[in-house]
Amino acid sequence: MTQPLRSRRRATHRIGAEKADPAESAGGGRAAMRRAGKKSDRRRALKIVGLLLGFVLVLGVGTAAYAYWKLNGNIKSDDLSANGKDGAGREKVDAFGRSPINILVIGSDARSSAADCKLGGACEEAGGARADVEMIVHISADRSNATVMSIPRDLRTDWSGCHDSGHPSMPAQINAAINSALNGGPGCSVVAVHQLTGIPIDHFMMIDFAGVVAMSNAVGGTPVCVSKDVYDPYSHLKLKQGSHILKGDAALEFVRTRHGFGDASDSRGRTDAQHIFLNALLNQMKSKGTLSSPEKVWGIANAATKALTVDNSLDSPNKLIDLALDLNKVPAGRITWATMQTQDIDLPGGGSKTVIAPGAKEMFKTIADDQSLTASAGKKGSPSATAGPVSAASVAVHVENGTGVYHRGAAIAQVLIDQGFSKETDSGNGTPSTATTSLTYPAGQKAQAQAVAEALGLPSKVVEQGTGSQIVLLIGADWTTGDTFPGGKPTPAHVDTQVALKGSNQRTGDSKECAQVSTYGDVIGLDADGMPTSSDHAHSSTSPTEAYALAKNVKDSAP
Missing domain, CATH: 3.30.70 (Alpha-Beta Plaits)
Structure with missing residues (x-):
């Protein structure tokens, strides 16, 4: 029996949430719903995958340094902080004078170019910019470990406002969605994230989605596996249980799927799928076959640098190379992927809002203090899970x-x-x-x-x-x-890393775990084209696995 959808996933009532997918809103015919749903899904898919693939570029192509020298003209740069030199915080050096590196990776939904408008669509409706995906990438001072922490897009928080040249000014924000800080420029997102977490931010990388499809194909596909048959009619992802190589649209569908994995939420189900995909793509990038092919490396680098906006201290290929070399020193098994802990609170008038949850402050502190989370992210009962300094x-x-x-x-x-x-x-x-x-x-x-x-x-x-x-x-x-x-x-x-990771859905970079398909029912039924026949999530009864069996006329996303 399928479990009922929980109140914390009522996206259409969440304060500050994005406009709901047309397929999830009441009213309108199925044909109109299908056309609008595909446009909305593709727009969200492209901006998310743009973030993921651009991030992988920095992690994976340090050995292809020669190519970057020809790419300088592609790179766009901006101020690190919207509030001056101290708006991003300052790193603490260790006993040997070494400093950790913290990078804020931002996925933007701005329609700032003709290419973005063509790919994302709905340019007439789009206003300003939002950071729909944000990840803090922490590399330890000794380069022995790293942590990638996702910040859910709908999190409500406060920050001091932003006043950065070339971007709209923003007054002090109270109980605002953190993704809206990007309206004040990427340096404003840096300020908001730093004030939320206390983590110093040394660099940012903002990704648009103009080169996404070319990049996903350039790497030759990304290997993933799913625990059960899965079909999400809102993202159009349809995969049979087992392993697959995802390219192009299939990759887009996987990383933007919200109803297909985990608890079927934006803050857990989708970020977990993104971590699995990005980790697999990183490992694919580091493989001998990819990095030994100048053609593949050049295609990826060219597409990614066209899509990147970085802070002013990363405004040349050689600077990106130096950062890539630092990142490549970290073994896959010493990278911890996690999502900061949040909770949804029901509001008196209906709906809910996403706020910080217990454990998040401990996670922030471990990152700010350059404390490795890798040991506690290992399997329970293993020696590495109990090793480490005194709590x-x-x-x-x-x-x-x-x-x-x-x-x-x-x-x-x-x-x-x-x-x-x-x-x-x-x-x-x-x-x-x-x-x-x-x-x-x-x-x-x-x-x-x-x-x-x-x-x-x-x-x-x-x-x-x-x-x-x-x-x-x-x-x-x-x-x-x-x-x-x-x-x-x-x-x-040192804080207790078990506490810091509790509820963060963590994994390490050497994990081979499949994406866990959701057991929650998100649609009542499907028509012959595989689209939901009702948007009434309160009475949902069809799980992604059941939907796969019903969608007989829908082609699988990958073999």
């Missing part, structure tokens, strides 16, 4: 004030709690007029004490094993002010 949330500290400064112990205890240490951390009075600060720990808790010391910038010489049953920080006269020990260089405490 701050499991460490409670008793802070004693020996300075004579009122409330000093409580202040430092709160600093630790704010950094993610256990909320059982407390404070009390220590020996009056203590000269030097010390940190003692019980047997077996050296690693936990070191985590505390690193978070506060304490030197190793003050950390020693004690005789008590808990970790005790005694603050002396050598530390009467400030959150960090004088002269110390604090290292951010």
Whole structure:
């Protein structure tokens, strides 16, 4: 029996949501619905795949550096931040002076060229621009791991507004859809995402959809598999259970399918399919057959650079090459794909809105602090799933004030709690007029004490094993002010990566998992041409697998 559609997927009532697909709206004949639905679906498909394929270009063609020198004239650039040099944040360097890299990848629905209008259609109706797909690509300072985090397009959030030369000004935004920030230019999307996450943004890459079809064909097709037969009449994707090589329209249909996979939602079902497709395409790009073919590499590079807008610091082929080489240092098994945690809240007057959910702040912190998520993204029960540094949330500290400064112990205890240490951390009075600060720990808790010391910038010489049953920080006269020990260089405490990933639908880059076909019913029935006979999702009863069996007159998207 097919499960009922959940209220959080009522896209036609969601605040700030896109205009619903014609096939999902009441009224109008089926013929008109079919024509309008195909135009809307193709428009959304192209902008999403433009994002994915442009991103893969940067990940996959570092070894084809020679080609970029001929492509300089294709690249368009813009300001990184709409609010000046600090609007995107600043990276923290590690102990060796190395810095991580964070790239905001944006898929735009703007009709900024004749080619975009021809491919996307509905230019008369389109106004401004929206970032329908956003991904933060994080490459660690030591280039050993990476995280790709998707931000659902309908997420509601606040940001300070944007004032970037050459783009419309935007006042401060309260409870606005994050995809609307692109109306203020790509630098405004950078500001909105940075203020949402606290993650510094070093670069952006914005992709249009003019070269999408040529690029998907240039790579020779992308291998994917699906767990069951699937047919989504709104995206037109129809695949039999098993493995397929997707090219052209089939690739477009796969990555924009909303009703076909997972929980059949924009924030989970579709982003998960995008991760599977993009990961497979990246691995395909890195394969010997692709990178050893100058013709294939040139076709991909030429199409992608025509579709790219980047920040001003990436405005030449050699700069893109340097970035590609950094990205290519990361093995596939050390890349974590995830979607930030969101939840849909029902509104009193009907409908719902998408907001940040528990766990998202932990995910943001792991990325901002350059903490690898790969170990926790592995299979449960494997050694890699339990390996890694101490989690701050499991460490409670008793802070004693020996300075004579009122409330000093409580202040430092709160600093630790704010950094993610256990909320059982407390404070009390220590020996009056203590000269030097010390940190003692019980047997077996050296690693936990070191985590505390690193978070506060304490030197190793003050950390020693004690005789008590808990970790005790005694603050002396050598530390009467400030959150960090004088002269110390604090290292951010590690959050629990299992918490950071919970509910994020994560996977690693070496995963061979098939796309999981949705079990939810999204259409009542199909006509002879495979189109839904009703848009009443409240009483849906046909799953994508059932729809496949009913759509006998519809050709499969791929063999």
